[in-house]
Amino acid sequence: MKIASWNVNSLNVRLPHLEQWLRDARPDVVGLQETKLEDAKFPDSALAALGYRSVFAGQKTYNGVALLARDRAIEAVQVGIPGFEDEQKRVIAATIDGVRVVNLYVVNGQDVGTDKYAYKLRWLAAVEAWLEHERRAHPDLVVLGDFNIAPDDRDVHDPAVWNESHILTSADERAALQRLLGLGLHDAFRLHHTQGGIFSWWDYRQAGFRRDLGLRIDLTLVSDSLRDRAVASGVDREPRTWDRPSDHAPAWVELRRRD
């Protein structure tokens, strides 16, 4: 089962890219972020035409998440973090083929020390408390999404700029990510790749992609029980080369069948 995460930065603009990529990559499950669409405008019938069912939690202009599954039921859908009041649509979770899939659009945080940064850390603490429960309820757990945190220096093009006091790489953000991993989750990409310089996001500004000035902030985390089933993982750079692309590329993990 191939499970992917993609921040599409407006599904309205990116629907043709998503359709093309679904045909090319044939993922079984996809978590989307930044759909920027109200639910009434979600293109569920266009996706159904490609064989994908979808569930979604959107809002106008900002945020918005969705889960897609090909030829599989999407069950026990949860929107938002239980008990955490938040108008921003950043979380959707569901059970697909016995795997609990949690799709996160982590708060960006703007700059270290801002109100948005404090919200990011608060939000991550709430996610941690929730996932503590989720991993006990669902041993086969995948947590994926746009984490807006680069795990370590291999995941940034310039560690001198992207340092312990910079947004997306700050000490507090990385510590929050480590606490999620401490629940018994593993960055699937690092199960199969040790090299640095593989990125999933490149700033639109200053020709970031052409110069490969990127970060790896789109992650697929797998639980202990799924670790041995994770046989391959990667980031698919190709859609980032297409005309009028998202600033993010899809990140994916392949799980082999249960024994």
Add this chain to the structure above:
DNA sequence: ATGGTAGTAAGACTA
């Protein structure tokens, strides 16, 4: 880089 580009939506906000 107190810039830069893109999306939304019609000027500023978010990333």
